[in-house]
Amino acid sequence: MILSIESSCDDSSIAITKIATKEILYHKKISQEEEHSVYGGVVPELASRLHAVALPKILAETTPYFDQLKAVAVTNQPGLGVTLLEGIAMAKTLAMLQGIPLIAVHHLKAHIYSLFIEKETIFPLLVLLISGGHTQVIRVSSFEQMEILATSMDDSVGESFDKCAKMMGLGYPGGPLIEALAKEGNEDRFDLPVPLRNSPLIAFSLSGLKNAVRLKVEALGGAEAMSHQDRADLSASFQKAITRHLIQKSKKIFASESIGDFAIVGGASANGYIREAYASLCEAFGKRMHLAPLHYCADNAAMVGRYALDAYAKEVFIAPNQLDSTTTKKQKAGMLL
Ligand code: KG4
Ligand code: ZN
Numbered sequence: 001m002i003l004s005i006e007s008s009c010d011d012s013s014i015a016i017t018k019i020a021t022k023e024i025l026y027h028k029k030i031s032q033e034e035e036h037s038v039y040g041g042v043v044p045e046l047a048s049r050l051h052a053v054a055l056p057k058i059l060a061e062t063t064p065y066f067d068q069l070k071a072v073a074v075t076n077q078p079g080l081g082v083t084l085l086e087g088i089a090m091a092k093t094l095a096m097l098q099g100i101p102l103i104a105v106h107h108l109k110a111h112i113y114s115l116f117i118e119k120e121t122i123f124p125l126l127v128l129l130i131s132g133g134h135t136q137v138i139r140v141s142s143f144e145q146m147e148i149l150a151t152s153m154d155d156s157v158g159e160s161f162d163k164c165a166k167m168m169g170l171g172y173p174g175g176p177l178i179e180a181l182a183k184e185g186n187e188d189r190f191d192l193p194v195p196l197r198n199s200p201l202i203a204f205s206l207s208g209l210k211n212a213v214r215l216k217v218e219a220l221g222g223a224e225a226m227s228h229q230d231r232a233d234l235s236a237s238f239q240k241a242i243t244r245h246l247i248q249k250s251k252k253i254f255a256s257e258s259i260g261d262f263a264i265v266g267g268a269s270a271n272g273y274i275r276e277a278y279a280s281l282c283e284a285f286g287k288r289m290h291l292a293p294l295h296y297c298a299d300n301a302a303m304v305g306r307y308a309l310d311a312y313a314k315e316v317f318i319a320p321n322q323l324d325s326t327t328t329k330k331q332k333a334g335m336l337l
């Protein structure tokens with residue numbers, strides 16, 4: 001079995017995965033959404049302290065599996081440095097005490113592997129990753145080869161939902177709140193700009209749209225002065241603009257990529273409106289669409305464990321004294337995962 005740990009942001013999670021069958025034998029996640037909600041976003045120092053309490057609490061439930069562990073896996077990047085280190089320290093200690101190998105897991109690769117939990121892998125695969133920290137289209141050729149085809153030049157999709165929700169005084173995380181409100185709203189009431197609409201660039205940009213939402217909130221007299229209907233209409237209009245932007249740029253990529261399998265992963269892939277828009281796009285292009293189950297879209301240790309199964313089979317291990325929460329230069333340049 002492999003024990004996997006996730007602490008890259010505001011979710012403390014541990015899973016136990018059976019190597020022979022890929023089965024999840026144990027999975028638990030403690031989210032900190034409520035604690036961060038009052039601040040309208042994640043406070044790293046607070047998140048780190050909450051992990052320091054939650055992770056050992058979860059780990060205590062997994063001690064019956066300790067004798068059968070063959071490896072320990074942990075998310076080491078990208079994420080919040082101070083929260084990643086909570087999981088990393090725990091993983092190193094466990095690996096050293098049990099005398100078993102340690103596996104470093106890239107968080108975005110883990111999101112991609114959320115598609116394969118208790119399943120076989122699908123390669124090649126075209127992936128749209130939309131999370132709180134990233135917005136990318138990735139060509140996934142194999143475990144080793146993942147190439148970024150398009151990325152956001154500024155904010156990510158999840159972050160935009162969160163920031164717009166904060167502007168409207170809705171709380172955190174903004175994605176589910178905006179999606180729910182949008183169901184009651186008129187998406188044509190506010191004319192928001194679809195980013196990079198006339199640009200040939202195959203990239204994403206969301207800061208302009210966020211600014212446009214801010215101006216609408218101001219024009220309505222600020223968050224407190226807005227009525228429930230105002231919030232619902234602005235949520236719907238924002239969700240429509242962001243989805244149009246994603247679809248417009250994805251269309252260009254679909255036109256030049258012959259890969260028949262496409263997937264959306266990351267926290268924002270739970271969004272039903274975005275899912276529906278992509279289902280139509282895939283139909284038009286004759287691509288098969290894949291999604292992770294809703295409960296594995298947001299951060300979790302099960303996806304870390306699924307990636308670790310492949311790393312274990314390929315013996316991709318790291319020495320405890322080599323493991324840090326770092327990103328390589330190549331990855332920083334954004335060309336490769
Ligand atoms: O993947 P994730 O759990 O964490 C990161 O790796 O960042 O993604 C969290 C993000 C948050 O910004 C949250 O607002 C967004 O996913 N999200 C959504 C929805 N559910 C979560 N965004 C839009 N619609 C949703 N239904
Ligand atoms: Zn994530």
